[in-house]
Amino acid sequence: MARPSEGLKKMSIRNKIMGALLLVLSFFAAASFYQYERLQHSNQRLGLVNNLFMPFSRQVAQIQSHLQTLSDDMRRLYFSSQPQQDNPVISRMARDLYPFVIQKKMARAAELLGQLSSQEESVKELSWRLQQIQEQFEAFMKSREKVDFEKHLEEIGNGLVLISKRAEDECQKITLSVQKEAKENLITSMFLATAVLLLGGAAAWLSYRTLNPLPELISRLKKISDGDLDQTIKVESHSQDEIAVLAREYNRMLTTLKERDRQIHQQQKELVRSERLAAVGELSAEIVHEIRNPLNSISLNIDWLENELKTVNPEVKETLSALSAEICRLNEITERHLARARVGVENTKMTSVNDLIQEIVSFDKGAEDRVEIKTSLWPEDLFVRGDRARLKQAFVNVVKNAKEAMPRGGTLEVKTELKNNTTRIMFKDSGCGMSASVRKKSFTPFFTTKTQGTGIGLSLTRQVVEELNGTIECESEVGRGTSFLFQFPV
Known part of the structure; x- marks a missing residue:
């Protein structure tokens, strides 16, 4: 099974650079999407506070205020030991207007809870408790006895206090949760930013490492143009990208150039040597020719002297014979030199x-x-x-x-x-x-x-x-x- 590094060496330059770029962009997109989802979740949680719990708390507070006013009027008008005879208008407000306002506030609160009742368990709980308070309020309004009146009023008050506290607790819980998420998002953002920088640096390093041989190749080509052929480039044996192939072809071309340069120099040496030998041959032939003519003349004269001086002193004959022998030796020497110079x-x-x-x-x-x-x-x-x-x-x-x-x-x-x-x-x-x-x-x-x-x-x-x-x-x-x-x- 091929190792990842071997697979990377066999990739083309385009695939390496595009792969590194796509990796960085993909990671950046994934990190951005992750951060977006986290922010959306935090915004959604804050939306519960701003759009639900805070308006709900205001409605509950207003209900508590109106309920307190209604209860005071009801006690004073109907359940006091000495009921007061107020203006009929005030009595009607206590009997009709305040309950209407309170029911409207409760309906508004229920409407707020109904928007997200299917998403949050806490909202479901508040909806259930608010529904109980509404039922208790209806019973409260039907009370004819002070005992029932006070009982229902206490239950409604306790229920309003409870849901108000629950709403405040949820607000605080969500706020703390969002603050925690904000810190986590900050840490995550720093981590993702660091990872993106590291990936970008790795992609830049990969691009630099992939393209780094090009300046060296250009520099060596310039040196070759100046006549320096010792400019081989080291290439990783397993690398198959375009730069590696180019470097191998460059080295092969350089080897061919060296061999041809060596052959040219050798041919030049052979040419110079041949020219020198040709010059030696011509000179030797000319010298031999010039020497052999006088030698032939001397040899003929010695032969004539030997014929003319047959009766002379034997020592003279020996001298003439020695001269003839030396002339023959000189002829052999000149013939040998001529044979050396003669073209094969x-x-x-x-x-x-x-x-x-x-x-x-x-x-x-x-x-x-x-x-x-x-x-x-x-x-x-x-x-x-x-x-x-x-x-x-x-x-x-x-x-x-x-x-x-x-x-x-x-x-x-x-x-x-x-x-x-x-x-x-x-x-x-x-x-x-x-x-x-x-x-x-x-x-x-x-x-x-x-x-x-x-x-x-x-x-x-x-x-x-x-x-x-x-x-x-x-x-x-x-x-x-x-x-x-x-x-x-x-």
Whole structure:
């Protein structure tokens, strides 16, 4: 089951922001509706006080006042030991007008109670007691004896006092209840306001967190336009919103740009190297051409001298023979340099690697140095498609450099093997090694650390290897020797 945080990460930006906004608005609406209902309830309770109990209390007070006046007149006119003979008008008021007013007041009070008698238990009780008082008043008005008169009057008075007190108690109860509700509403309002603020803050934080990568993305794009490609953006792996997708595509684009930039730089280096090698080739061909002409002339003259001086001193003949040998050696040197500079021509001949290594090792055995060459050849013969002479020259250059790196002697290991459908030839010496900076420039034309070096041996070796669709790698560490790995497709 997916966790809520994972579901949130998979939501789109629009859904996140709209969801947060709707959540805040919904909570705010619910809080407002709740407060409205609470206020309506308080207003309804206060309405009972203002529209019912207070007018009802006034009616009861007026009834008590009129009843007191009526009772006084009735006692004086009818139930006194010496009844007074008042004006007939006053007697009629006592008999007809006051009861009418009192009944009207009671009817008004009953009408007030009847408006809410179905909603409040206290109102029902007051209605019931008021109805009893009305019945007692009717009995009071029918009294012909003083005892009955006083009895009904006392019951009516007590009933009026009771309902008046009940109305006052209800007013006080409702007032206290509304005051309590007001305090609770204040606390609730503060709580709801705090909750709304927290939700709003959470929504703002979510929006900020969601949109925060945009300024960083813009800043990094500006840096990329200035040429700085090291501007990768960190992205949460589970996030699936538009910003995360954009950041991933940005990182992928940046990786592609880096790779293309690396390829462009590599191609530029290859172009510069090719131009240098081409210049070396042209220069070598021109130098060789200029040298071979005088050498041919000298060789012809020496041959003529040998024919002309057949009977001369043997020492002269030996000298002429030595000159001829040196001229032949110079021709071989110039031919070798011309072969180095010559652009490779596709050759479909197969060259045996093991035979070539054995030939180089056998030729080198007569050298006067203290370098021991150890070989570890693949049991089965390995072949490379290409010119044998050029491949031999590439291997010889590496062997020559290895021996020069071990002036006091050492060991050169030569190993051939077949791995991953690739012919591999490794030369590893125990010489002084190279620093990282020197190793990086080892294949650069004209770069050399030797006092009498030309700096073109390894560059030509690399050119030969690449012409044969192979690769050459160099690994070296100061004090621990250097290794060259040739790899050719089978």
